[in-house]
Amino acid sequence: xxxxxxxxxxxxxxxxxxxxxxxxxxxxxxxxxxxxxxxxxxxxxxxxxxxxxxxxxxxxxxxxxxxxxxxxxxxxxxxxxxxxxxxxxxxxxxxxxxxxxxxxxxxxxxxxxxxxxxxxxxxxxxxxxxxxxxxxxxxxxxxxxxxxxxxxxxxxxxxxxxxxxxxxxxxxxxxxxxxxxxxxxxxxxxxxxxxxxxxxxxxxxxxxxxxxxxxxxxxxxxxxxxxxxxxxxxxxxxxxxxxxxxxxxxxxxxxxxxxxxxxxxxxxxxxxxxxxxxxxxxxxxxxxxxxxxxxxxxxxxxxxxxxxxxxxxxxxxxxxxxxxxxxxxxxxxxxxxxxxxxxxxx
Amino acid sequence: xxxxxxxxxxxxxxxxxxxxxxxxxxxxxxxxxxxxxxxxxxxxxxxxxxxxxxxxxxxxxxxxxxxxxxxxxxxxxxxxxxxxxxxxxxxxxxxxxxxxxxxxxxxxxxxxxxxxxxxxxxxxxxxxxxxxxxxxxxxxxxxxxxxxxxxxxxxxxxxxxxxxxxxxxxxxxxxxxxxxxxxxxxxxxxxxxxxxxxxxxxxxxxxxxxxxxxxxxxxxxxxxxxxxxxxxxxxxxxxxxxxxxxxxxxxxxxxxxxxxxxxxxxxxxxxxxxxxxxxxxxxxxxxxxxxxxxxxxxxxxxxxxxxxxxxxxxxxxxxxxxxxxx
Numbered sequence: 001x002x003x004x005x006x007x008x009x010x011x012x013x014x015x016x017x018x019x020x021x022x023x024x025x026x027x028x029x030x031x032x033x034x035x036x037x038x039x040x041x042x043x044x045x046x047x048x049x050x051x052x053x054x055x056x057x058x059x060x061x062x063x064x065x066x067x068x069x070x071x072x073x074x075x076x077x078x079x080x081x082x083x084x085x086x087x088x089x090x091x092x093x094x095x096x097x098x099x100x101x102x103x104x105x106x107x108x109x110x111x112x113x114x115x116x117x118x119x120x121x122x123x124x125x126x127x128x129x130x131x132x133x134x135x136x137x138x139x140x141x142x143x144x145x146x147x148x149x150x151x152x153x154x155x156x157x158x159x160x161x162x163x164x165x166x167x168x169x170x171x172x173x174x175x176x177x178x179x180x181x182x183x184x185x186x187x188x189x190x191x192x193x194x195x196x197x198x199x200x201x202x203x204x205x206x207x208x209x210x211x212x213x214x215x216x217x218x219x220x221x222x223x224x225x226x227x228x229x230x231x232x233x234x235x236x237x238x239x240x241x242x243x244x245x246x247x248x249x250x251x252x253x254x255x256x257x258x259x260x261x262x263x264x265x266x267x268x269x270x271x272x273x274x275x276x277x278x279x280x281x282x283x284x285x286x287x288x289x290x291x292x293x294x295x296x297x298x299x300x301x302x303x304x305x306x307x308x309x310x311x312x313x314x315x316x317x318x319x320x321x322x323x324x325x326x327x328x329x330x331x332x333x334x335x336x337x338x339x340x341x342x343x344x345x346x
Numbered sequence: 347x348x349x350x351x352x353x354x355x356x357x358x359x360x361x362x363x364x365x366x367x368x369x370x371x372x373x374x375x376x377x378x379x380x381x382x383x384x385x386x387x388x389x390x391x392x393x394x395x396x397x398x399x400x401x402x403x404x405x406x407x408x409x410x411x412x413x414x415x416x417x418x419x420x421x422x423x424x425x426x427x428x429x430x431x432x433x434x435x436x437x438x439x440x441x442x443x444x445x446x447x448x449x450x451x452x453x454x455x456x457x458x459x460x461x462x463x464x465x466x467x468x469x470x471x472x473x474x475x476x477x478x479x480x481x482x483x484x485x486x487x488x489x490x491x492x493x494x495x496x497x498x499x500x501x502x503x504x505x506x507x508x509x510x511x512x513x514x515x516x517x518x519x520x521x522x523x524x525x526x527x528x529x530x531x532x533x534x535x536x537x538x539x540x541x542x543x544x545x546x547x548x549x550x551x552x553x554x555x556x557x558x559x560x561x562x563x564x565x566x567x568x569x570x571x572x573x574x575x576x577x578x579x580x581x582x583x584x585x586x587x588x589x590x591x592x593x594x595x596x597x598x599x600x601x602x603x604x605x606x607x608x609x610x611x612x613x614x615x616x617x618x619x620x621x622x623x624x625x626x627x628x629x630x631x632x633x634x635x636x637x638x639x640x641x642x643x644x645x646x647x648x649x650x651x652x653x654x655x656x657x658x659x660x661x662x663x664x665x666x667x668x669x670x671x672x
Binding site: 101102104105106108113114117118121123124125126127128129130131132133135136154155158159161162165319320321322323324326327328 | 369371397402403405407408410411412413414415416417418419420421423435438439442443448449450451452453454455456487488490511512540586587588590591
C-alpha cells in the first residue's frame with residue numbers, strides 16, 4: 001500500500017484564506033511562546049517536570065483549529081499546544097504542570113479533559129466519549145492524540161477497532177516524532193507509516209507533513225467533516241519531531257545526533273509558516289514584534305494568576321475521591337481540618 | 347411475592363434501569379443476542395434495541411475504556427465482564443482511570459460506571475474462571491465494590507449502584523446464580539451501599555464474609571448451633587466503602603472473629619478486615635482473628651481438587667474451634 005505524504009509548504013502553495021492562515025500562525029506562535037516560558041520556569045524551579053512540545057505546534061494547533069466549538073479533545077501529556085489552542089487558560093496549564101490541585105480542574109467551558117499520563121489508555125475512552133455525543137443527539141467530534149511509541153500499546157489497537165466497529169466520530173492524531181523517549185520508530189514497528197494500519201481497522205489513514213500547518217489543518221478538517229457526517233473515524237499521522245527533550249528530566253544527546261536535530265530545526269513548523277505568510281505579504285517583522293509584546297503581556301498576567309493560587313490544603317488529598325466522602329476519607333479529612341498533623345492522623 | 351434466583355433478580359434490575367433511564371446502556375461480550383454466558387441479559391436487546399444493549403469486540407480494556415468515555419459524556423454505562431478473572435487486561439483502565447478521574451479532575455469528571463462480573467468458584471469452571479479479584483479492586487481508590495449474597499439484596503443494590511455517581515464493581519458469585527432462590531419484591535427499589543448486615547445473632551464468636559461465602563458461613567453457624575454454640579454471622583455486602591461501625595460492633599460483642607473469603611489468603615480482602623478489627627477492637631478481642639481463605643496458589647481449574655481450595659463449612663468450623671479455645 002502506497003501512502004502519499006500531504007504537504008503544501010515549501011512548494012509555494014498557499015491553500016488557505018488570509019484569516020485562517022493568520023489564525024494558525026498566531027496560535028502556533030503563542031504555543032511556542034508558552035513552551036519556551038515553561039522551560040524557563042522549570043529551570044527556575046517554578047514548574048515541576050514539564051514535557052515540551054516544541055516542533056510539534058503545527059500538528060497540535062492544526063487539529064485544534066479544525067474542530068468546532070462543541071467538539072472535544074482528549075490529549076496525551078505532550079499536548080499543551082492542543083490545549084492552549086482549544087482555549088485552556090494559560091494559568092490553568094501552569095498550575096497543571098505545577099501539579100497544583102487547582103490546575104487539575106479544567107474550566108467547564110473548555111471541551112478538553114486532563115492530559116493522560118499512561119500511554120494509549122485515552123484511546124478507547126475517546127471512543128466512548130464520542131459515542132456519548134451520539135446518544136445525546138449532539139454528535140460532537142472527539143480528537144485524541146498519541147505519539148508513535150504509544151501506537152505499540154494494546155489500548156491503541158483496541159480503541160481503533162472499537163471506533164471502526166461503532167463508526168465513532170473520532171479523529172486519531174498520531175504525532176510521529178520518531179522516538180518513544182529514546183527508542184526510535186524502527187524498534188517500535190515494521191511499517192513505513194502508522195497510517196497504513198488504518199486499513200486494517202477499516203478506516204481511512206492519512207499521512208501529512210506534521211511540520212506543515214496547512215497540511216495538518218486541511219486534512220484534519222476533512223477528517224472532522226467525515227466524522228460529523230457519520231462516516232466514522234480517521235487515523236491522521238503527522239510526521240514531526242520534538243526539538244526539545246522528552247521531559248525536563250531527559251537528555252536527548254544520549255540517543256539523538258546534533259546533525260539530526262539541526263536538520264529538523266530547518267523544518268521548524270513555526271518558522272516555515274511564518275515564511276509562507278511573509279512571502280504572501282501577510283506578515284513582517286513589525287507584526288511579529290507586536291504579537292510577541294502581546295504574548296509577553298498575556299503570559300505575565302496569567303503567571304501572576306497562577307502564582308496567586310492559594311497553597312494546597314493537606315485535606316485536599318482525600319477530597320474528590322468520591323462524589324460524597326466515604327468513611328475512610330472523612331476520618332482523614334476531619335482530622336486534618338481539626339488541625340492534626342499528618343503523622344497523628346494514622 | 348415471587349421467588350427468583352440471582353440471575354433473574356439481576357436481570358430484573360437491569361430491565362428496570364433500562365426502562366427508567368435512557369442514559370443506561372448495557373454492553374460487553376455476548377450480552378446482546380446470546381443474553382450473556384449466564385443469560386443475565388437475556389431478552390434485553392430485543393426489548394431495548396441494539397443501541398442500548400450491545401455486544402462489543404472481545405477486548406476487556408476496550409470495554410472499560412469505552413465505559414469511561416461514555417460516562418464522561420453523560421451516559422450511565424453498565425459493562426459486563428464475562429468472568430471477574432478476565433478483568434486483568436482492563437486493570438490499567440481501572441487503576442489508572444476509572445478510580446481516579448474524579449480526583450484528577452478535582453470533581454469535574456465523575457464516572458457513574460457499573461461493572462458487573464461473575465466471580466468465585468464452586469461450579470467446576472476452567473482456568474481463570476473462578477478468580478476472586480475483589481482485593482485488587484478494593485485497593486483502588488475511587489471505586490466501590492459490592493458483592494451481594496441473595497437475590498433480593500442483589501436487585502436493590504444493583505439499582506443503587508446504577509444511581510451512584512461513582513464507579514461500582516458489582517461482583518456476582520457464580521455459585522449463587524442459580525443456587526439461591528428467595529422472595530424478591532416487585533418494582534423499583536434501592537438498598538443503600540456501604541451497609542453490612544447481621545444475618546444471625548450469637549454471642550460465642552463472629553463470622554465475617556460476603557458473597558459466595560455467606561452460605562458457607564450460615565451452614566457452619568447452623569452446625570455450631572446444633573452443638574450448642576451460637577455464632578454471629580455478618581455479611582459485609584459492600585467492601586468499599588466498608589461499614590466499619592457494624593463490623594466492629596459485631597466483633598466487640600463476641601470478642602472472637604473468623605473472616606472467610608475465597609481469594610488467596612495473602613493480601614486478600616479478609617486481611618484488611620482482620621487489620622481493621624485489630625485497630626478498632628483490640629481491647630475486646632479474646633482470641634486472635636483467624637482467616638479462612640483460599641490458599642496461596644492459583645484457584646484450581648479442575649473439579650477434582652477445587653473443593654480442597656475453596657473454604658467450606660468444615661474449615662470454618664475448625665477455625666471457629668480455634669478461636670473458641672482461647
